[in-house]
Amino acid sequence: MNFSSNKTLIAIASSIVLASCGAPVIVSTPIENIDSIPLKNIDLTGSQLKNWGARDLVSDTIPGMSVDKAYNEIIKTRKGQTVIVGVIDSGVDIEHEDLRGVVWTNPKEIKSNGKDDDNNGYVDDIHGWNFLGDSEDENLEYVRIIKKLKPKYVGKTLASVAESDRDEYQQYIEAKAEFEKEYQEASGNKMQYEQILQQSKISHKAVSEALGKEDYSSQELLTLEAKTPEMQQHIAFLSQMFGFLDSGDTIPDFIKDLTEGVEHFTEQLNYNLNLDFDGRTPVGDNVDDITNTKYGDNKVMGPDPKKEGVLHGTHVAGIIAAERNNGKGMNGVAQNVKIMAIRAVPNGDEYDKDIALAIRYAVDNGAKVINTSFGKYYSTHPEWVREAIQYAASKDVLIVNAAGNEGIDLDQKPVYPNDQTDNTSEIANNFITIGALNYKYGSDLVADFSNYGKSNVDAFAPGVKIWSTAPNNSYKYLQGTSMASPAVAGVAALIRSYYPKLKASQVKQILMDSGLSTKATVNIGTDTPGISAFSELSKSGKMVNLYNALIMADKMSK
DSSP states (O other), X not given: OBOOOOHHHHHHHHHOOOOOTTOOOOOOOOOOOGGGSOOOOSOOOHHHHHTGGGSOHHHHSSOOOOHHHHIIIIITTOOOOOEEEEEEESOOOTTOTTTGGGBOOOTTOOTTSSSOTTOSSOTTOSSEEETTTTOOBOOOHHHHHHHHHHHHHTTOOGGGSOGGGHHHHHHHHHHHHHHHHHHHHHHHHHHHHHHHHHHHHHHHHHHHHHHTOSSOOHHXXXXXXXXXXXXXHHHHHHHXXXXXXXXXXXXXXXXXXXXXXXXXXXXXXIIITOXXXXXXXXXXXXXXXXXXXXXXXXXXXXXXXXOGGGHHHHHHHHHHHOOTTSSSSOOOSOSSEEEEEEEOOOBSOOOHHHHHHHHHHHHHTTOSEEEEOBXXXXXXXXXXXXXXXXXXXXXXXXXXXXXXXXXXXXTTSOOBSOSBSSSSSBSOSSEEEEEEEOSSOSTTOBOTTOOBOTTTOOEEEEOSSEEEEETTTEEEXXXXXXXXXXXXXXXXXXXXXXXXXXXXXXXXXXHHHTSBOOOOEEEEOSSSOEEEEGGGSSSSOOBOOHHHHHHHHHHHTO
């Protein structure tokens, strides 16, 4: 399941009744004492919002990663080594104007000759591999568990189950309970969205005709004279809707978001939560056999010519490495990067087998950083993924992972993939999990959807309203820990580019130790909101910062 967040829309539904060798020595001073920085109490401008993750907390009072400051004051014209970053995701639009120049090409493979030239087990894997074949939609893992175990346990009680089967039976019961809760929630949300959408369209049509414009502001709405009770209701309704919009957004933007919300919940009911749907048939493998590896193809943009299914992976790839300073779209965090596209995350929950093989593929084909912006709360073969993480560690590859978007404490409820077998002991030192920051410095610093955990989340990075590449040469805002993770993957790639002698474990240490902290108390969670000291929400208690990371990397490399 991709970890981009639709928590904004959920809130609406619930709130409405209806260094290379020879490089010069860095003498810059790390950023410190940020608690003395005044809070920013004005809205960000459009240009500030589009690149807020690159901004500097000290000079801009925006909790970005000081990317621009690092390029201007540290990197400057320094040359670094090329670093391959594996993006395990829904697929990547490798034809995008801002990405095609940074796409990895397998130097040992001859294009379109139908042969496995490099003998790596994958035919014509020119830019990566597609472990999903023609499959796009999938069940959630607990739905697959129900389907698999129902014939064995339907009608059974714990007392009637053999002792050796009780753990499996308990998993079946928990999956059933989760399914019933989520199905009811998705059905209710879909109905609510449809009602709000319908009323929004009716009210917007009436108001836009009266005002003579589509993109009216909330102030313009309130100046409209209500000559009828119906118009009075339209104004009151839309005025309430404006309360859910970010600064600068309009009712047409709101209607677009609602439409996407209806589509989201419809897809959940049709595919993710549909006990009668089988999304794996087009792939043709045995998902419970890790040795069955001869499946998939080289279509890293997926089977859809419209590329709608690769939005998430394309957005992630842009955050990491969209071409910098080419006059197009946006700047990725890292230069000197080649993106290896690995399609293994469907619209639904990923299979452990695909993820384990995808990690091994990235490692074996030269990736030094891997981004994993996905996750799930049930896993049938977690040991396969953990073994792949350990394999990556043995080959000095860093994995940057998204924490998840349910606003929960991962020390209490694990998410997969993870690097811990008992929720405390790490199996490897090359796996870093990232939570999401908001652009508002203060009590709302942590994104309300972001998972957290003093033991199971390592650090935080920008993840709210992130502007990046989207399919077919377009650009879009998305949010989630899915967006925070690639921001950190970009920082990791730059460290590995300029300081290639540093090990993956050292890069992880730098990312955590060099970040910025704050003594502030922040809001956390959505379903059961609370407050916490920011320092207690992750192992490092810090926000990843490129400027400081490069300074520490320089010292550590000596």
